[in-house]
Amino acid sequence: MPVYSHSRLETFETCPLKYKFRYIDEIKKAEQSVEAFLGGLVHEVLRKLYDDLQLEKLNTMDELLESYAANWKKAWGPHVRIVRAGMTERNYFDYGAKCIRNYYEQYRPFRQSQTLGTEARLIFPLDGEGKYQVQGYVDRIARRDDGIIEIHDYKTSRSLPAQQKSDGDRQLALYQIGIERQWPDTRGVELIWHYVAFKETRRSRRTAAQLLELRQQTIELIDRVEHTKQFEGRRSALCDWCEYKPDCPLWRHPDSVLALPPAQFKADDGVRLADEYAKTKYELHTLELRLEQLKEQVIAFAQQRNLRVIQGSGAQIYVRLGEAEKFPGKREELRAALENVLKKAGKWEEISELDTAALAHALEAAKWPAELVAEVRRFATQVARDSVTLRRAGKSAEDEAE
Ligand code: SF4
Numbered sequence: 001m002p003v004y005s006h007s008r009l010e011t012f013e014t015c016p017l018k019y020k021f022r023y024i025d026e027i028k029k030a031e032q033s034v035e036a037f038l039g040g041l042v043h044e045v046l047r048k049l050y051d052d053l054q055l056e057k058l059n060t061m062d063e064l065l066e067s068y069a070a071n072w073k074k075a076w077g078p079h080v081r082i083v084r085a086g087m088t089e090r091n092y093f094d095y096g097a098k099c100i101r102n103y104y105e106q107y108r109p110f111r112q113s114q115t116l117g118t119e120a121r122l123i124f125p126l127d128g129e130g131k132y133q134v135q136g137y138v139d140r141i142a143r144r145d146d147g148i149i150e151i152h153d154y155k156t157s158r159s160l161p162a163q164q165k166s167d168g169d170r171q172l173a174l175y176q177i178g179i180e181r182q183w184p185d186t187r188g189v190e191l192i193w194h195y196v197a198f199k200e201t202r203r204s205r206r207t208a209a210q211l212l213e214l215r216q217q218t219i220e221l222i223d224r225v226e227h228t229k230q231f232e233g234r235r236s237a238l239c240d241w242c243e244y245k246p247d248c249p250l251w252r253h254p255d256s257v258l259a260l261p262p263a264q265f266k267a268d269d270g271v272r273l274a275d276e277y278a279k280t281k282y283e284l285h286t287l288e289l290r291l292e293q294l295k296e297q298v299i300a301f302a303q304q305r306n307l308r309v310i311q312g313s314g315a316q317i318y319v320r321l322g323e324a325e326k327f328p329g330k331r332e333e334l335r336a337a338l339e340n341v342l343k344k345a346g347k348w349e350e351i352s353e354l355d356t357a358a359l360a361h362a363l364e365a366a367k368w369p370a371e372l373v374a375e376v377r378r379f380a381t382q383v384a385r386d387s388v389t390l391r392r393a394g395k396s397a398e399d400e401a402e
Contacts, residue, residue, distance in 0.1 A: 006171040017233035099196035113142035122178035147187035324385035
């Protein structure tokens with residue numbers, strides 16, 4: 001079994017197909033969203049800040065911004081994709097610089113806690129046998145004077161989550177499991193997120209019971225991933241940021257034809273097929289509605305004149321008026337009680353999955369004991385079952401569809 005990580009599991013939860021592309025087929029993409037690109041560079045600068053501090057060097061804000069600008073210039077290229085319309089490289093560069101300035105102003109002189117590691121890799125088992133291994137990279141691990149270990153995470157997102165969301169976050173809580181294993185005599189752990197665009201911090205603590213539940217849920221999720229055979233795509237607003245979109249069967253055709261000039265678009269085989277299907281489906285729906293109206297008119301006509309057969313030019317219409325028994329469907333209240341009666345009477349296998357139409361048939365066939373029929377019928381309600389059968393000349397009514 002592979003070593004899992006929060007982001008690996010999150011990818012599966014967001015879109016199983018993306019998970020397959022990335023982790024099973026191991027398709028590597030040079031392409032990167034601008035958000036991920038700038039997030040990586042902001043992380044790099046904050047890492048430098050704390051790494052240098054450990055060697056007693058306090059960078060000025062200008063030094064950090066210079067380092068950020070140099071790294072940006074070196075790494076920027078056509079592989080960085082801007083999705084949002086109207087945004088430029090400059091907009092994102094400035095946004096990243098603002099994140100660094102905010103953090104610097106908020107925490108200078110950065111002596112709130114002692115750094116134990118930056119970009120620190122944790123790898124740990126979730127179970128006693130070591131079958132379910134999890135790994136992750138912590139942005140910064142630090143220890144306060146009161147002995148509490150802090151797990152820091154930098155967020156460059158443009159939205160600030162509610163406290164509740166931080167309290168339910170899986171990633172840092174998983175890291176806590178790894179930290180407590182690494183330092184078993186730790187006096188406590190605090191999870192801290194820095195929303196650097198807002199100069200805001202979120203903090204959260206987890207109890208032993210919550211961590212136990214998290215272990216269990218994560219193991220169950222890993223089992224689900226391991227047993228998945230069909231990795232279906234899940235379309236969402238996030239698809240525009242997915243590096244596999246050009247390969248994705250949910251987007252390949254729409255994306256390839258929507259950019260075509262109108263004449264070429266209309267000539268595309270897929271477009272023509274989809275148009276024909278949509279047109280036929282619409283016509284069918286219109287016809288079904290019309291047929292329903294005509295059926296009602298035929299029944300009313302037959303009732304008014306007390307007729308059971310109506311003659312047309314090339315066909316006759318057979319009309320059956322009456323009632324039928326209807327039994328509780330799968331989601332209806334009396335369903336479980338009805339199933340019990342049938343199971344107790346040993347009749348369950350005859351209709352296996354309770355198929356109410358098959359049940360009505362079995363009763364009509366009158367092969368069951370009278371007491372059982374009476375008991376089952378207690379669950380039935382009478383519903384109108386008027387039917388109209390079209391019979392073309394030369395065919396029996398039974399040969400025709402309703
Ligand atoms: S484009 Fe969307 S549906 Fe396709 S793999 Fe990516 S996330 Fe999944």
